[in-house]
Amino acid sequence: MDNSFFNRLLPKEKKFFPLLKKISDVLIATSEIMIDCVQCENHQSVVEYYKKIKEKEHEGDFLSNKVFDELNKTFITPFDREDIHDLANKLDDVVDGINSCAKRIMLYNPKKLPEDASKLAKLINKSAISIGKAIAELDVLKKKPAMIKEYCRELHDIEHEADDVYENFIINLFENEKDGIEIIKLKEIVSELEKITDIEEHVGKIIQTIIVKYS
């Protein structure tokens, strides 16, 4: 136990944990707004949702920059530094991905987003919640590697589910949509949604690496 990840580094690394937790909270909140955004059929409301997501993205940036600043100021081993840096960075990539996708929806203004977009936004949110739980378990007092592995497995399963939704969407799109411009718009938006679940799965892989090294 004394050799576990955050314990071993305490109190020096104590400051990183709450920051990572906060970034995952920002991610969950952002993914919730995204569900509303893809289901919304009114362009003005899409613009509003995008603005809210953008604010969240700024919060995420602020927090991950704080992590990077602290890392540069704190003397820790290159390995620990790299792990914390990767985790903060990849969490930020998820929030950035959601922001970029919401912006695309606003700019492209497609006629109507398919039901599959809504399914994907819900999967992104589901993964965000699993990430939040996994990071909470990295906490000093309640760390349970078995639980963390389970959350990371969930991220893997959700990513596969998102793959299936995307495949189904593409087959339907090319079969049924005859407007080339609408195809361009919808394909890019839905593909970007699917890729967000890939990044979320990647977050899980980084957390698992930490678990393997320090448990």
Added chain:
Amino acid sequence: MDNSFFNRLLPKEKKFFPLLKKISDVLIATSEIMIDCVQCENHQSVVEYYKKIKEKEHEGDFLSNKVFDELNKTFITPFDREDIHDLANKLDDVVDGINSCAKRIMLYNPKKLPEDASKLAKLINKSAISIGKAIAELDVLKKKPAMIKEYCRELHDIEHEADDVYENFIINLFENEKDGIEIIKLKEIVSELEKITDIEEHVGKIIQTIIVKYS
């Protein structure tokens, strides 16, 4: 000689070499199936080829995960760790790229793939064979840096050849294909084929870095 890459680390690193060789074998086998896949005009057969490629991709994943697990368990210097990790990772990226491209062909179901797709699949296979030879030369007993450099040069040349094929394809596509939806499909598929040769060249760069450091 005692200071050479695998020698110096033996017997600790002996276990990594056969795994890397196995991944390169998986890559060669996958690239062979891809040649058949892009030449096939029957959608049901494309689905079958994709399934075979997917199986290979799972094999590749299994092997590279084994490398990562071993790396996390083995005490070696960060530098060696990083090199082996990068090599396994990038080899896996090539197999993933082929898998992703085969899936796209299956999902997009274009009317007909151009001859250039077939040329690119053959170049991917040719690079895969060069990678296999370079990795075989990394072996303890028969390591010959000059040979390895030659194989890496081949990867570079093949990538340039693939660039030319792609350029020729794009010019023809925009000049002759008037169906916007078919343009979207073909451009993405052929572009993805070309990018696989980029990743294969990158594998060569990682191998060269290893040679520079440890020879």
Added chain:
Amino acid sequence: MDNSFFNRLLPKEKKFFPLLKKISDVLIATSEIMIDCVQCENHQSVVEYYKKIKEKEHEGDFLSNKVFDELNKTFITPFDREDIHDLANKLDDVVDGINSCAKRIMLYNPKKLPEDASKLAKLINKSAISIGKAIAELDVLKKKPAMIKEYCRELHDIEHEADDVYENFIINLFENEKDGIEIIKLKEIVSELEKITDIEEHVGKIIQTIIVKYS
């Protein structure tokens, strides 16, 4: 001062600084050619501009390979090695991005590039100049962290400006261009221009990391 980045490492690292400066000079020259390239309406001249840019890209490759070779030969700490490697690599990515975009313009041969393409090329050049100034300040004798931070802030601001130009372009494109094939061509070209300013901002982030660590 004796503990500052290049001082501390002198004379061992003295050789890296002039190389990095040369790469930034190549970048500035490349970005200047790009301004002419996007404003040119004659296809044969576009081909000529592309050839000039390609030569610059080879120069950049040659210089960054020299940095990598020197890094592999020079004994320095992993951290310094990583920073110099990242900086040379990312500078090279900017030049590659410009080269790739010029090639795309040549291959796609769109009817006419919009005014926004020209605005973006000028922003790319403006960022290249700020990068050149920041790298000049990393120099041993005249290093001024406050100035460097200012140049990096400029890169950030220019990237935001480029975002706005791109957004405006996309809205206009989907509203006014009814030719699906032209949409595909223009969207890819202009999107690639915008992404170059992202990479330039990233160069600024790497420089800032160096400043934080070594000042």
